[in-house]
Amino acid sequence: MITRRGFLESTGAALAAMPIRSLGAAETADVVVIGAGLAGLTAGITLADEGAKVIVLEANSHVGGRTHTLETSHAKLDTGATTVGPYYARVRNLMKRLDIGQVLPGGRGDMTISVGGQLLHPNEWENSEFNKTRGAERKLAPWLLEARLLSPDNPLTNPFDWLEDRFDKYDVSLRQLLQSRGVSDEALRLIDVTINANDLDTSSALLYLRDLQRLTWSSTVKDFSKFATYTPTTDGSSAYIEGGTGVLPKAMAELLGDRVRVNQPVTGVTTAADGVSVQCRDGSYYRADHVICAAPLAVLKDIHWQPALSGSMSELVYGTQPTLVTHVFFAVEKPFWEADTGHPAMYSDSILERAFAPAKGPAGEVAFLDCWANGRSARQLDAVPLDQLGDFATKIYTDMRPAAKGKIRFLTSYSWGRNPYVRGNKHEYHPGQVKTVRAAIEQDTAPLYFAGEHFRIGEPGMEGAAESGERAALKVLGVL
Ligand SMILES: Cc1cc2nc3c(=O)[nH]c(=O)nc-3n(C[C@H](O)[C@H](O)[C@H](O)COP(=O)(O)OP(=O)(O)OC[C@H]3O[C@@H](n4cnc5c(N)ncnc54)[C@H](O)[C@@H]3O)c2cc1C
Missing domain, CATH: 3.50.50.60 (FAD/NAD(P)-binding domain)
Incomplete structure (x- = not known):
């Protein structure tokens, strides 16, 4: 045979x-x-x-x-990349050449927080009894923890430093690096939700520091006109592709x-x-x-x-191995967030992890929620039979956020781990x-x-x- x-x-x-x-x-x-x-x-x-x-x-x-837009009758859903950074020279030049428009993100920045089963307005986080982080960590929203804790002492001074052997001592796990900076166990648990990796143990800290350095650099640039090779938006903000x-x-x-x-x-x-x-x-x-x-x-x-x-x-x-990412998309049938925190996007320590609420343009409406699960949570969602995933995910979401009951509808899901030609979000x-x-x-x-x-x-x-x-x-x- x-x-x-x-x-x-x-x-x-x-x-x-x-x-x-x-x-x-x-x-x-x-x-x-x-x-x-x-x-x-x-x-x-x-x-x-x-x-x-x-x-x-x-x-x-x-x-x-990994740049794929699903066209549903409710909305166009980006299953992969969504955001074009202000300093994306090549992508922006291609958009210009191909006459592709951009839309600036709208919306309300902050996220609602659901930790330990408690729903919190972002302003309540610092002093909440459900915030079990320590010291200076308490002031930081959970999704900002690792960036804010690692940025001030980032040993890399430009995005190419990682190519040099002298930085090899940072090629340890993210957990080791964060622990060496005194980060608490609870902060590590919360970071594990947002980190764009399978988990804190299997991902190299050096490459995370590279990406953080690149982000920090872009956010410190006040005048992009000085960078002749870049064609950013006038205010240096990120954009979506029209x-x-x-x-x-x-x-x-x-x-x-x-x-x-x-x-x-x-x-x-x-x-x-x-x-x-x-x-x-x-x-x-x-x-x-x-x-x-x-x-x-x-x-x-x-x-x-x-x-x-x-x-x-x-x-x-x-x-x-690739990092796993699975999305669950809900249609917003009726805005519900004014009934709780006022912020449609939500960070949670559930397996739905982060629910983004993309709004396009300053007056843009939130048409759908995009729940993004990494690593272990993605694996758990992928194990749910597809015909049960809608009810399963809706229950998790509305248990955390009762105001959404009857106001959201499961649209679809997308697992990058299950895409046979990609197998994940990015390589870890x-x-x-x-x-x-x-x-x-x-x-x-x-x-x-x-x-x-x-x-x-x-x-x-x-x-x-x-x-x-x-x-x-x-x-x-x-x-x-
Ligand atoms: C969920 C998610 C969110 C993201 N968000 C952002 C974001 O907001 N902003 C951003 O800049 N980036 C984002 N990214 C990252 C970005 O999408 C990727 O870095 C980029 O698109 C990768 O491009 P690529 O060409 O390297 O790989 P891919 O896009 O994966 O392209 C590889 C191609 O090879 C094909 N292929 C595979 N096997 C074969 C074969 N045997 N023969 C022929 N063809 C084959 C695949 O089908 C695929 O089309 C995101 C990615 C994901 C998954």
């Missing part, structure tokens, strides 16, 4: 044995890009702009990866036209002396002088690499792995390059993905 793995290995070995140019009917290009998320699309556009023949292969039926974040990758793919092929999951990549062959699940294959793989790290183990991935790249692919590098990440970023050379948010250097989120795609494309252009 031929197993899938056996089949991949035998076909991969056979392909590796023959020169790529003798493969006959394959479509050819200068560069094949694997994955049409922001990293892959940015690489594709950068290459096409310079006249390279490029093909972008996307496994899913649509482009965008029509939903999915508008951006769609427009990028339209710019690339028939160079982008959807429903093409890549199953094998074979490198030989005269080029690279890329095989897809439907049996089609492509050959190119260079390949940029911009698929998430978590799915690279599903691709048959010939020769096998080695060194630090292999260590990361087989030795890390474990304490002690930063050296390997640095080495893997350096490791790729002709004809096989890697891009994606997992290899971002100084920028976060979408901008980081675009940064990595641009970097890979520039490397290829340097040798084409």
Whole structure:
């Protein structure tokens, strides 16, 4: 009996044995890009702009990866990225080029707090008996704890410092770093809710400090006009993409036209002396002088690499895991928050964790709530049968916030962990792995390059993905 793995290995070995140019009917290009998320699309556009023949292969039926907008009859729901930072040079330049508008966030900033089953107005938090944090921590809203506690003594002075060995002593777990700063156990428990990671033990503090430094830097810039490469909003604030974040990758793919092929999951990549062959699940294959793989790290183990991935790249692919995020969306049928705290968004220590209430524009209405669960909570939500999730989540929410009873309606959920082509929110590098990440970023050379948010250097989120795609494309252009 031929197993899938056996089949991949035998076909991969056979392909590796023959020169790529003798493969006959394959479509050819200068560069094949694997994955049409922001990293892959940015690489594709950068290459096409310079006249390279490029093909972008996307496994899913649509482009965008973690920038995906679900269109429901109630509202457009961003399941992945929502916010464009004021300092996102590449993303903002693309928006300008593609004539994509932005909407400034509205709403009421603060969040209602539900801790230990008690609903609190944010102003009540400091002196509440349900606030079991200590000393200066008491003044801080739970969702601000780690940033406020770590920012003042952030050893990194710019977003690139993490690349230097001298900061390796911070490549410990977030829990260790916070404990070394005297953070209380209760504050650690509350931080575990907001932290954009699976938990405080499995995530490297050094990379958290990098992202914190980048945020701090942006919030201290008073005059963005001094930064010629940035095209921020006039007041330096963040923005949403008009029509939903999915508008951006769609427009990028339209710019690339028939160079982008959807429903093409890549199953094998074979490198030989005269080029690279890329095989897809439907049996089609492509050959190119260079390949940029911009698929998430978590799915690279599903691709048959010939020769096998080695060194630090292999260590990361087989030795890390993505962070889990699951959303639960509720339609707001009637505003209910004036009956309790006045703030529609809510932080809670339940498995629904944070319920965001996006409002677009200064007078923007809150049409839906987006409950965002990380790590353990996401895993718990994912274990609930889909046909029961609506009732399950509605009960949790309305038990915490009775004023919402009858005023919200379960819309849908979205689990990134269950997306077979992404498998999570972002890649979680474990304490002690930063050296390997640095080495893997350096490791790729002709004809096989890697891009994606997992290899971002100084920028976060979408901008980081675009940064990595641009970097890979520039490397290829340097040798084409
Ligand atoms: C819930 C959530 C909220 C976020 N919020 C923000 C935010 O507010 N602001 C921000 O800037 N960023 C945010 N991000 C992060 C941002 O979305 C990502 O950093 C960025 O979109 C990643 O882009 P990428 O191209 O690296 O990967 P992806 O977008 O994952 O793209 C990879 C692509 O590769 C494809 N693929 C996988 N396997 C194969 C294969 N075998 N063959 C072919 N194609 C394959 C996938 O289908 C996918 O389309 C958020 C992410 C999540 C999940």
